[in-house]
Amino acid sequence: xxxEIISLLSGVIVEEDSNVSFNKLxxxxxxxxxxxxSMIEHGIIEPxxxxxxxxxxxxxxxxxxxxxxxxxxxxxxxINLAGTALALELLDEIKSLRQQVNSLQRD
Amino acid sequence: MQYKDYYKIMGIGKEASQxxxxxxxxxxxxxxxxxxxxEKNAEENFKEVGEAYEVLKDPExxxxxxxxxxxxxxxxxxxxxxPDWDAGFEFHSGTSGDNVNAADFSDFFSSLFGQRTDxxxxxxxxxxxxxxxxxxxxxxxxxxxxxxxxxxxxLRTTVLGADGRPEIKTRTLNIKIPKGIKEGQNIRLQxxxxxxxxxxxxxxxxxxxxxxPHSIYKVKGVDVSLELPITPxxxxxxANIQIPTPAGKVDLKIPPASSSGKRMRLxxxxxxxxxxxxxxxxxxxxxxxxxxEKEKSLYQALxxxxxxxxxxxxxxx
Numbered sequence: 203x204x205x206e207i208i209s210l211l212s213g214v215i216v217e218e219d220s221n222v223s224f225n226k227l228x229x230x231x232x233x234x235x236x237x238x239x240s241m242i243e244h245g246i247i248e249p250x251x252x253x254x255x256x257x258x259x260x261x262x263x264x265x266x267x268x269x270x271x272x273x274x275x276x277x278x279x280x281i282n283l284a285g286t287a288l289a290l291e292l293l294d295e296i297k298s299l300r301q302q303v304n305s306l307q308r309d
Numbered sequence: 310m311q312y313k314d315y316y317k318i319m320g321i322g323k324e325a326s327q328x329x330x331x332x333x334x335x336x337x338x339x340x341x342x343x344x345x346x347x348e349k350n351a352e353e354n355f356k357e358v359g360e361a362y363e364v365l366k367d368p369e370x371x372x373x374x375x376x377x378x379x380x381x382x383x384x385x386x387x388x389x390x391x392p393d394w395d396a397g398f399e400f401h402s403g404t405s406g407d408n409v410n411a412a413d414f415s416d417f418f419s420s421l422f423g424q425r426t427d428x429x430x431x432x433x434x435x436x437x438x439x440x441x442x443x444x445x446x447x448x449x450x451x452x453x454x455x456x457x458x459x460x461x462x463x464l465r466t467t468v469l470g471a472d473g474r475p476e477i478k479t480r481t482l483n484i485k486i487p488k489g490i491k492e493g494q495n496i497r498l499q500x501x502x503x504x505x506x507x508x509x510x511x512x513x514x515x516x517x518x519x520x521x522p523h524s525i526y527k528v529k530g531v532d533v534s535l536e537l538p539i540t541p542x543x544x545x546x547x548a549n550i551q552i553p554t555p556a557g558k559v560d561l562k563i564p565p566a567s568s569s570g571k572r573m574r575l576x577x578x579x580x581x582x583x584x585x586x587x588x589x590x591x592x593x594x595x596x597x598x599x600x601x602e603k604e605k606s607l608y609q610a611l612x613x614x615x616x617x618x619x620x621x622x623x624x625x626x
Contacts, residue, residue: 212485213496213516217583230513267495267515270442271344278355279338279345293345305527 220263221250227261231269238269244287246272313417315361315374323375327366334362360414370422377421440512441503447496447516449486451523451533454580455555457488462516484516489582491531492520526555531586532579538595539563554578554588561590569594 214220222230228238239256241247247268249259268290275286316323319333341348341355348354364370447460463481482501490496495515502512520528527534537552547565551558556578563573571592579586600608 211482211498211501212487213498213514215487215490216495216497216515217491266497270515274344275342278342280335289345301529305529 216263216266221260222263222266224249224257224259224261227265227269230266231273233269233273240283241269241272241287244283246283246287246290311417312378313357313361313415314378315364318357318361319365325365327368330362330365334358334366338362356414360418363414364418364422374421440509442512442515443502444515444517446519447484447486448519448521449490450521451526451528451580452555453486454490454492454518454520455488458486460484460486464514482514486518489580489585490518491580491582492518492528494518525553528580531582531584532589533586534589534591536593537561537590538593539567541594541596544568544592544594552590563592567592 224235224238228235231238233241235256242249247261247265249261251260253259272286272290275281275289276283281289316325319330319337321329321333325333337358338355340346341351341358343352343355346355364374443464445462445464447462449458449460452458453460461481461483463479482498484496484498487496495517498514498516500511501514504511525535533555535552535554539548539550543550543563544567545565547567548563550561550563552561553559554575559575559578561573561575569592573590573592575588575590577585578588597604
């Protein structure tokens with residue numbers, strides 16, 4: 203086993219308040235423009251506002267994570283886009299419900 | 310090296326048809342997929358299932374594996390494939406509809422089938438020139454989100470060594486946890502993911518933040534809440550008391566006639582994100598276990614005086 207120690211690293215918080223461009227999103231998630239547009243058409247993510255030129259679209263930072271998850275679900279589970287969009291929505295709902303149950307249980 | 314019983318991993322019999330194998334894989338892939346599963350060790354199981362499927366779905370590999378298995382008895386420790394065991398078998402590296410990431414397969418697999426050096430030509434992989442992104446979870450305390458912190462994180466990755474065999478590489482990263490981070494947020498560390506196989510840039514490392522459960526606070530998004538025990542006299546007469554917050558002790562004024570369950574809010578004292586959350590206090594009146602004689606008689610006097618107050622009026626009794 204090789205062990206490497208790397209000193210203090212600061213990363214960037216991927217969050218709702220910081221925006222990413224259409225191109226950056228393609229790059230971070232390793233998807234083509236066509237694939238990303240398809241995902242947007244299925245409602246997996248939404249641009250902050252729709253410009254005539256797609257490449258001018260801006261997205262919130264957390265879209266990176268959502269697209270990466272969508273790609274993994276499609277690749278690993280063989281789901282089509284419509285199914286992936288549904289799966290993500292259901293997963294959101296499950297997460298929210300679990301949080302509610304957790305806080306109720308601890309009371 | 311451990312022998313892996315792929316049939317057992319997939320929960321199917323040795324006589325299973327290709328269709329049954331595919332069905333079993335799909336069911337298990339859904340069950341253990343890390344994005345979906347709540348099972349412990351989901352990712353490990355997912356990789357194992359993927360590896361088993363990779364072998365069993367391909368009639369050539371399956372036949373070779375079955376022949377090998379015939380000579381191995383359960384309970385034998387250690388395993389070495391005989392030197393010419395694959396004589397007569399041809400392995401074609403085909404692509405599959407169900408894309409499985411072969412990079413993480415076990416020593417057992419690679420000793421039998423060698424390394425897959427051709428990447429999968431699935432539609433997503435074709436666009437990938439930089440290394441794989443990695444994802445990891447980091448557990449922090451609520452106080453770390455308030456003050457910022459540094460965290461030491463050890464990552465284990467499987468890489469191809471100089472001889473083409475997979476080896477485990479450990480890296481220890483010291484990560485700065487920024488102040489104001491929320492649960493579920495990711496920190497993106499550029500270039501800290503897997504190196505590229507095609508001389509491109511390394512992938513990114515995404516660290517997902519999760520909070521350790523706290524002994525006294527509950528967290529929801531950026532809001533933090535506390536159940537605050539108070540005495541009956543503090544509740545009735547009001548009081549100025551000191552309360553704990555993750556940022557330190559704070560004075561709180563309890564108004565007179567505060568009932569159990571009353572919620573109070575300290576604005577902006579939740580997690581200091583870009584928009585700071587709030588700190589909520591829920592009052593809970595607690596009674597002392599025992600009363601002295603004098604205390605008891607005081608209570609009885611109060612009972613006489615306050616006899617007009619009927620909390621059960623609305624119940625009709």
